[in-house]
Amino acid sequence: MSVVEHHAAELSPRISEASVADYIALLKPRVMSLVIFTALVGMMIAPDGLHPVLAITSLLCIAVGAGASGALNMWYDADIDALMSRTVNRPVPRGRITPGEALAFGLTLSFFSVMTLGILVNWIAGGLLAFTIFFYVVIYTMWLKRWTAQNIVIGGAAGALPPVVAWASVTGSLAPEPIFLFLIIFLWTPPHFWALALFRTDDYARANVPMLPVVAGPDVTRLQILLYTVLLVAVAVLPWPLGYFDAIYGVTSLLLGAGMLRLAISVYRHREGHAALQATRALFKFSILYLFMLFAVLLLDVIGAAFVRLIWS
Template identity: 55%
Template sequence: MSDTALDITETKENDATDYVARAGHYPAEVKDYVALLKPRVMSLVVFSGMAGLLVAPGEMHPLLAAVAILCIAVGSGAAGAINMWYDRDIDLVMARTKERPIPAGKMNPDEALSFGVVLSFASVFLMAVAVNYAAAALLAGAILFYVFIYTMWLKRSTPQNIVIGGAAGAFPPMIGWAAVTGDVSWEPIVLFSLIFLWTPPHFWALALFRCKDYAKAGVPMLPVVSGEEATKKQMLFYTLTLFPIAAAPTFLGFAGWIYFTVSLALNLVFLAAAVAVMREDGEKTEYKQAKRMFGFSILYLFMLFAVLVMDSPNTLWG
């Protein structure tokens, strides 16, 4: 771990006190609470959770379906709020995150923690009483995994943080599926695996052009610890593993051949992006290809799940 990281750890309590002092001068507004929920991340979580719900076999009352999606959204936002509370020290150091509500002095850290904890319990409780216990258990597991396994342990301790920690973001389709069926089968496990394998190339593309930021904060992201070349090779590997996993819904019978064709096309473009990143001299090009791959990776997942829903025999129009 770098000297910067050690300094950050040693001054964490002082930083927290400073945040409290500044928060008194800048009372939190509604937009600050919204920012705590990480709305951009939440949008992908909600969309993938909705996709899992829509392609699951069986029927569900529209009102209960809406409640299930709301619980997934609130649970995701709650985990994001707790993440911001815990990471307030490194958020203060990084250019990408220093304007978040806590490091910007707009919110008391304890207030953010309370907000996240209350929303976590509320989302799981509502899912349990309104939908079913299986979906509630999966939602609780996703929140706990993100907070304790990824945020508090993996993120600061290993360059494989995003590989293992990516499991937290892969839960939503399983939760949506379980909301309808009350259980978990091979189909939602495939959707979980899809997001799990997509996360490393997606996040490492970001880490490449934000490498100095992570190094400054003492976060051991793969480019910081192992260098660019090793990171690019790992990105290429995970991109290749997506081909069979992305195609699996067709062969398992919960997606058609239109989905298969689109998934193949999307994976070929994603692979081409990974190859372009491999060939790029980031220092000379300002990581233009890595930025493009990061942007496309988000579009990739949205489009894949959108076509999955449209081409599934289990949906209303299937």
């Protein structure tokens, strides 16, 4: 489909049937919730802290920026979303929101989230948020997703940046801690999404999206899932011996990593029938718990330390 054909629908004069719920769906609230949580952890582990009003402002800007990325993604991907059972009920392919409205909504949110974060907090954080939106929409959605089976690997950088943006909103700089958080999410993304792609292969094939199982086959995908999981577990543990995160985090990381490895090995071993489907779904579900628990431990550690200081002060 040419660029002209892809966006011709934007000129349609029909009246939108969108409700508030449709616009909320356009923001990809599930993805947004993960972004808010990882950004909160990046903010809380940063030294010195931030004024509560500025902290809330920063989180809201990061959340709105993530929602803007989701809206622009749905605008551009409306044609392939309409072909996939997982995405066919999104507001644009359903006709609830016109492509032009989705584009305008996404651009407006992008502009105001970046400008608000830059003006009220600092321009390093604002610039990183702008780059995150650009990377997700232009580099991943418009280019990588339809061009290469490595779309998730490279594109995962966009989803890994929110804790870095949050850290920068507090400190105005970068440091090893947010880089580790970035690497954890970056390396977590391929096994998480490839597990989904293994039991959604027909969807991606129908939409002509070159996901790894479609292009290279399920066996290669299973091997890549295992390799990335091994790398993820190693990198996730690394901040502990290097002294950036404490032993509670380190032990939790080892235990969760053992669970991820066990499930990744199960996916690699079970290649046919119901057992293969169960293995991929189990890994997909556990991967969400893995990331949540890993970041939750860091958050609870900060809260616990603050509580102890409050008691002894």
